[in-house]
Amino acid sequence: xxxxxxxxxxxxxxxxxxxxxxxxxxxxxxREMSEELNISFHFLTKILQSxxxxxxxxxxxxxxxxxxxxxxxNEIFLIDVVKILDGEDFFDTCLLSLPGCGEAEPCxxxxxxxxxxAALKNEFASTSLTELGTKISENRLRLTDx
Amino acid sequence: xxxxxxxxxxxxxxxxxxxxxxxxxxxxxxREMSEELNISFHFLTKILQSxxxxxxxxxxxxxxxxxxxxxxxNEIFLIDVVKILDGEDFFDTCLLSLPGCGEAEPCxxxxxxxxxxAALKNEFASTSLTELGTKISENRLRLTDx
DNA sequence: TTATTTTGAGACAAATTCGTCTTAAATAAT
DNA sequence: ATTATTTAAGACGAATTTGTCTCAAAATAA
Numbered sequence: 001x002x003x004x005x006x007x008x009x010x011x012x013x014x015x016x017x018x019x020x021x022x023x024x025x026x027x028x029x030x031r032e033m034s035e036e037l038n039i040s041f042h043f044l045t046k047i048l049q050s051x052x053x054x055x056x057x058x059x060x061x062x063x064x065x066x067x068x069x070x071x072x073x074n075e076i077f078l079i080d081v082v083k084i085l086d087g088e089d090f091f092d093t094c095l096l097s098l099p100g101c102g103e104a105e106p107c108x109x110x111x112x113x114x115x116x117x118a119a120l121k122n123e124f125a126s127t128s129l130t131e132l133g134t135k136i137s138e139n140r141l142r143l144t145d146x
Numbered sequence: 147x148x149x150x151x152x153x154x155x156x157x158x159x160x161x162x163x164x165x166x167x168x169x170x171x172x173x174x175x176x177r178e179m180s181e182e183l184n185i186s187f188h189f190l191t192k193i194l195q196s197x198x199x200x201x202x203x204x205x206x207x208x209x210x211x212x213x214x215x216x217x218x219x220n221e222i223f224l225i226d227v228v229k230i231l232d233g234e235d236f237f238d239t240c241l242l243s244l245p246g247c248g249e250a251e252p253c254x255x256x257x258x259x260x261x262x263x264a265a266l267k268n269e270f271a272s273t274s275l276t277e278l279g280t281k282i283s284e285n286r287l288r289l290t291d292x
Numbered sequence: 293t294t295a296t297t298t299t300g301a302g303a304c305a306a307a308t309t310c311g312t313c314t315t316a317a318a319t320a321a322t
Numbered sequence: 323a324t325t326a327t328t329t330a331a332g333a334c335g336a337a338t339t340t341g342t343c344t345c346a347a348a349a350t351a352a
Contacts, residue, residue, distance in 0.1 A: 001149055001232070001239045001263070006310060009242045016254055029328070043311055049330065062319025063327045078255075086147070093147045096155045098291050108162060108278040108287045109224075112269055116262070117147070123258055132254040141254045145244050152340060175298070189341055195300065208349025209297045 008085040010039050011047045013143045015081060019073045019133030020143070027066035038145055047085065054084045073129035082124060091121040154231040156185050157193045159289050161227060165219045165279030166289070173212035184291055193231065200230045219275035228270060237267040 004012075014033050022028050030048060034041040048067055051057045056076065057067045069076060082090055094101035095113045102110070135141060150158075160179050168174050176194060180187040194213055197203045202222065203213045215222060228236055240247035241259045248256070281287060 001236050001266075002243075003147055003149065003239070004241055004243075006243065013242055031328080040311055042313075045329070046311095046331090052329090059329060060319080061317075061327085061329045063321070065319070065328045067329085090147050093149070095150055096159055096289075097148075097150075097152065098288065105288055108282050108289070109273075110287075112273075116266060116269075120147075120262060123262075127255075127258075136254050141256075142244065142251055143242075143254070177298080186341055188343075191299070192301090192341095198299090205299060206349080207297085207299045207347075209351075211298045211349070213299085 004082065005086050007047050007050075008082050010037075010044055011051060011081050011085050012078065013037050013039070014044060014048060015051075015069070015073075015076070015129055016132055016136060017143055018069065019129045020136040024072060025068060027060050027064065027068050029064075029066040032066075037143060051081065051084055056080060056084065069129075073133060074131075076129045077125055078127050078129075078132075079121070079124040091117055091124075093117070150228065151232050153193050153196075154228050156183075156190055157197060157227050157231050158224065159183050159185070160190060160194060161197075161215070161219075161222070161275055162278055162282060163289055164215065165275045166282040170218060171214060173206050173210065173214050175212040178212075183289060196230055197227065202226060202230065215275075219279060220277075222275045223271055224273050224275075224278075225267070225270040237263055237270075239263070 014037065017033055017037060018026075018028050030045050031041055033039070034044045037044075048057060048059075052059045052067065056070060058070045059065070059067045079091075094107055095109050096107045098107045101107045136143065160183065163179055163183060164172075164174050176191050177187055179185070180190045183190075194203060194205075198205045198213065202216060204216045205211070205213045225237075240253055241255050242253045244253045247253045282289065
C-alpha cells in the first residue's frame with residue numbers, strides 16, 4: 001500500500017530534518033540533507049523546488065545558501081506539503097477509482113472509505129512540523145533508511 | 147491518494163459484479179464483465195488469471211466457459227483479492243517508506259499510521275463479497291464508471 | 293474432423309513515477 | 323574580475339504500472 005509518493009515522503013523527511021536539527025531561519029543546504037537522508041540530490045532539489053515555488057520554502061543561491069521555511073514550523077502542517085507534491089485532490093479519491101464517486105453515486109465501499117480518508121486528512125491537517133520535530137528530538141526517531 | 151492498484155480495483159469490481167448479478171457456481175465470461183464494467187478485456191483477463199492461479203477462482207475454457215468463485219462468496223474477503231494482486235505485504239508499509247520501520251525503530255508518523263492501517267486491514271479482512279454484493283443489489287450501488 | 297468460442301501465456305507498447313545528468317543563474321569569497 | 327558554491331531548469335533515462343496484441347490451448351458444437 002503506497003499512500004504517499006516518493007516525492008511527498010522525501011519532502012516530508014527533508015522538512016522534518018530541518019525542524020529537528022536546525023534553528024528556524026537557517027538556510028540549510030540541499031546537499032547536506034540529501035547526504036544525511038540518503039536521498040538523490042537532484043531529485044530532492046526538484047522536490048524542494050516545488051515547495052519553494054508554492055511559497056512553502058524560501059531559497060537562497062550561492063555559498064552558504066540553501067532553503068529555509070517561509071513560515072514558522074508550527075504553522076506548517078503535513079497536509080500543506082502533501083497537497084503541493086501529490087496534488088490538491090489527494091484526499092478526494094475513490095478506493096475503486098470510480099469517477100464521481102460520492103454521496104450521490106457511491107461505490108460499494110464508499111461509506112467505509114469516506115470515514116477512513118477523513119480521519120487521515122484530519123491527521124495530516126492537524127499535525128505540524130513542530131509536533132513531529134519535537135517527537136523526533138525527544139525520542140530519537142529516525143528519518144534515515146539505515 | 148492511490149491506495150489500491152488498478153489491478154486490485156478491477157479485480158474487486160469484477161468479483162462484485164459476479165456476486166451481485168450471477169448465481170454462485172455460474173461460469174461468467176470475462177468478455178461480458180469487461181464490457182459491462184468498461185475494463186480492457188485483456189487486462190482483466192490477466193488479472194483474473196492471477197486470481198485463478200492463486201486458487202480464488204476456477205476457470206473453464208471453451209464456449210459458455212468463463213470463471214467462477216472457487217469458494218462461496220461469504221468466505222471470500224476483500225483482503226484475499228488485494229493480497230494476491232497487490233502483494234502479501236500490502237498492509238505492512240511505512241508512510242515514509244523507511245525500511246524496517248516498526249515498534250523497535252519507528253518513523254515520526256509510525257504511531258498514527260499503525261492505527262489507521264490496522265483499521266484498514268481489519269475492514270478488508272472482515273468484509274466479504276456477499277456483504278458488498280447485497281449492498282449493491284439493495285441500494286443499486288454502481289460498479290461502472292459512467 | 294473442422295470451425296467456433298473461450299481462457300492461458302507472453303511479448304510488446306504506453307503512461308506514469310522515479311531518478312540522473314548537464315547547463316544556467318545567482319551569490320559570495322578571494 | 324575570477325573562481326567556487328549553491329539553487330533553477332529542463333532534458334534525458336530507468337523502473338514500474340497499465341494496457342494492447344498475437345498466438346496457443348482447451349472445450350464445445352456442427
